[in-house]
Amino acid sequence: MIWKRAVTLEALNAMGDGNMVGLLDIRFERITDDALEASMPVDDRTRQPFGLLHGGASVVLAETLGSVAGYLCTEGDQNVVGLEVNANHLRSVRSGRVRGVCRALYTGGRHQVWQIELFDEQSRLCCSSRLTTAIV
Template identity: 35%
Template structure:
């Protein structure tokens, strides 16, 4: 099994019994400095006007960015926490799929800064996000 396959398998395993599983977030691609996930847009993630809820986009962004930080952490001894998330929603979406790709901007020993672009099937930008994570020692 390739390193990419191991990363995707681990990220998808972390989703079991979580919000990510509820929203059907799937990790689909990984590489040097990036991680990508998909999420279907349907009534489960709509706001009352029938559009993608900004909170669902935020959940996708934080999920993919936090999992991406775990690519640089030791899951046996370290945990990742999101400490700041900022999003700009630029395009409405009613149905289909969206894809969030986290790209590392800064990788320090304890602080990671990620840019997450959420796009639709035609690669149109839906949301632009910035996530700051902190890497902490795992508590026993």
């Protein structure tokens, strides 16, 4: 297991109260020994004017997953901040929920690199993202 902090899905979901995570209805749904998963609706909050999932909303889900996963890999008063995020938007989504799966590519003492993949309700890859964080 890569996680250094004990946490429940209930506690992770409570972190979204009063911020963008809650506003977009991002829900943490699964934590395994080496992955963190969350979902987000494709609705009026997250679609662009042409009716498709907004690329920026996809990045919000990806960065949320990577940042929270990064935090779970720290100890004590350590925290993480994002240094760089990129995303390749591979398939459009018009409705339903997208599911993000976050896995570590590297968890060092000062930096972390996270791979986050977003899938539609048919489990088709929609977005591939990478987040680099610094431990502060």
